[in-house]
Amino acid sequence: xxxxxxxxxxxxxxxxxxxxxxxxxxxxxxxxxxxxxxxxxxxxxxxxxxxxxxxxxxxxxxxxxxxxxxxxxxxxxxxxxxxxxxxxxxxxxxxxxxxxxxxxxxxxxxxxxxxxxxxxxxxxxxxxxxxxxxxxxxxxxxxxxxxxxxxxxxxxxxxxxxxxxxxxxxxxxxxxxxxxxxxxxxxxxxxxxxxxxxxxxxxxxxxxxxxxxxxxxxxxxxxxxxxxxxxxxxxxxxxxxxxxxxxxxxxxxxxxxxxxxxxxxxxxxxxxxxxxxxxxxxxxxxxxxxxxxxxxxxxxxxxxxxxxxxxxxxxxxxxxxxxxxxxxxxxxxxxxxxxxxxxxxxxxxxxxxxxxxxxxxxxxxxxxx
Ligand code: AVJ
Numbered sequence: 001x002x003x004x005x006x007x008x009x010x011x012x013x014x015x016x017x018x019x020x021x022x023x024x025x026x027x028x029x030x031x032x033x034x035x036x037x038x039x040x041x042x043x044x045x046x047x048x049x050x051x052x053x054x055x056x057x058x059x060x061x062x063x064x065x066x067x068x069x070x071x072x073x074x075x076x077x078x079x080x081x082x083x084x085x086x087x088x089x090x091x092x093x094x095x096x097x098x099x100x101x102x103x104x105x106x107x108x109x110x111x112x113x114x115x116x117x118x119x120x121x122x123x124x125x126x127x128x129x130x131x132x133x134x135x136x137x138x139x140x141x142x143x144x145x146x147x148x149x150x151x152x153x154x155x156x157x158x159x160x161x162x163x164x165x166x167x168x169x170x171x172x173x174x175x176x177x178x179x180x181x182x183x184x185x186x187x188x189x190x191x192x193x194x195x196x197x198x199x200x201x202x203x204x205x206x207x208x209x210x211x212x213x214x215x216x217x218x219x220x221x222x223x224x225x226x227x228x229x230x231x232x233x234x235x236x237x238x239x240x241x242x243x244x245x246x247x248x249x250x251x252x253x254x255x256x257x258x259x260x261x262x263x264x265x266x267x268x269x270x271x272x273x274x275x276x277x278x279x280x281x282x283x284x285x286x287x288x289x290x291x292x293x294x295x296x297x298x299x300x301x302x303x304x305x306x307x308x309x310x311x312x313x314x315x316x317x318x319x320x321x322x323x324x325x326x327x328x329x330x331x332x333x334x335x336x337x338x339x340x341x342x343x344x345x346x347x348x349x350x351x352x353x354x355x356x357x358x359x360x361x362x363x364x365x366x367x368x369x
Contacts, residue, residue, distance in 0.1 A: 047171050049164060049181035052191040058158075061188065062271055063311060070308075070315045070323070077264055079210050079296075079326040080158070080187060084267050088132065088159055090260040095135075097256060099248040102206060103136075105358040106236050110139040110204075113351045117362055118143035120349065121232045123200035124152060127193055129186055129223075130207050131155030134166040138173070140202060140234075145174055154194055156182045190222045199231045206238035206358070209293070209329040216329075220343035229367040233345055237331040237359050239352070243287045246330065250285035250294045258283030261296050264325055272310035280304060284322065292335075296326040336361045 062081060069076045083091065095103035118140065126144055128137055134155055144151045153170065157163045160183040167181045184191040193199065201223055211219055223233060250257055261283045265276035281298040288295050300317035307314045336359070337347045345363030352359045 044171055046178045047167055047181075048179065049160075049167060049183065051160065052182060052184035053188065058185060059271060061185070062268075066268055066272060066308065067311050067313060070313070074322060074324060075315075076324040077268075079264075080185070081264050081267050082260060082325075083159060084263070084270075085159075085161060087260060087263040087267065088162055090256055090263060092132075094252070094256050094260060097252045097254065099252045100257075101245070101249060101357055102238050105353045105355070106204060106206075106360070107136050107139070109351060109353045109358060109360055110136055113349075113360060114139045114143045115146075117200075117234060117349065117360075118147055120362070121198065121200045122147065123196075123198045123232070124148060124150075125154060125194060125196035125199040126151065127154040127156065127199055127201045129156050129201065129203045130205070131157045131166065132159070132162060132205075134170060136204055137170075137202070140200075141170065141174055141177065145176065150176060150178065152178045152180065152194065152196060154180045154182065156184055156186055156191065158183070158185045187219070190219075190226055193226045199227060200234060201227065201232070202234045202236075204234070204236035206236055206328070206331075208235060209238060209331070210327060212293075212327055212329070216339055217343050220339065220345070224344035224365055227365045229365050231365045232348070233340075233363040233365075235336065235340070235361045235363065237336055237361060238328070239357060239359055240292055240330045240332055241357060243289065245357075246287045246294050247285060250296060250328065251283065255283075257285065257296075261285075261298060261325055265298070268308070272308050274306055274308040274310075276306050277304075281323075287330075291327075292330050292332075294326075294328040294330065295324065296328075297322040297324050331359070333359070333361075 065078050065081070069078065094100050123144065126137075126140055128134065131137060137153070137155070141151070141153060155163055155167060163181045163183055167179045170177060171179055180194055182191050208216055208219070220233070262278035262281060265278045265281065268274045269276050280301050282301055284297040284299050286295060299320060299322045301319070303317060303319045305314055305316040333350055340347050340361065340363040344366060346366055347361060348364045349362035350359060
């Protein structure tokens, strides 16, 4: 569709019009619309970033999630709140740690299979969920650029700063690449996706592992519902393996994962005026084999109380009491195949790293019978 010179107004599905919406023509008549367009940039017509959902709504969401989580027993917090600027930087540093094999293993696997995946799908659009720094994406973009005259990349991420930065860098590296960045919290509902001849959605890094059933299926179904038969999903999944390997990856010697875990408390301090002392919490990570997931918790070193003025709430902790901050599920081929099938995708390719540590699953949206 974006190959055409005249693109109909409904470049987006399920488009909602906002009264103050401003519409701007992009390049040769293509249009992007949203509640609050940030771009296109004055200096680069192939770069466009728009925001879905306002910071105000995001903060309300944080407030209600924190209230619900910290008044529950056992206490818990959603892992998506690790990722403010500092948390994103910490996660980036974790990806380079010797113990955190996930990122480099997936990267090497992608280098090996990206050409075959791009050849099989022949996408016009690469849509990436949780694109972050878009490091591994370049492997896919290299293959895409070779096979497409006018490739389109659609990074979707909650972090606007990160998105802007990586989108700008990608535009410099790939002169023919059109970048439509979407700043959105896709856990709160997937933003409308650009319509294209053939779309490949990539969800890498085993981030799907943060979603416990049935939330995993809900997310994949939402993706499938925005796609058409023939479109595809590339899912990166960390695989079940020796407990010691898994636990080291989430409790590194340098202590970066511990800082990353405690960062969620700093986020709550800043956003809700709380007085968490992160040093009063110990980082705990272990593999729960029965649930096939690594769990991260924060354990109070001593009994104390924390006040959260924005919620008008005081939370007390017993000595040793924990906050469950993350589940990182570990997968098998069977589990992934079943998850994909129950969400509307047929498993078309399954590629494992040579050490069977990590896999890439290619799911294809089923052609309607
Ligand atoms: C980004 C969710 C894939 O679960 O391995 C890294 C986050 N947590 N170290 C993961 C994380 C602790 C990461 N994901």
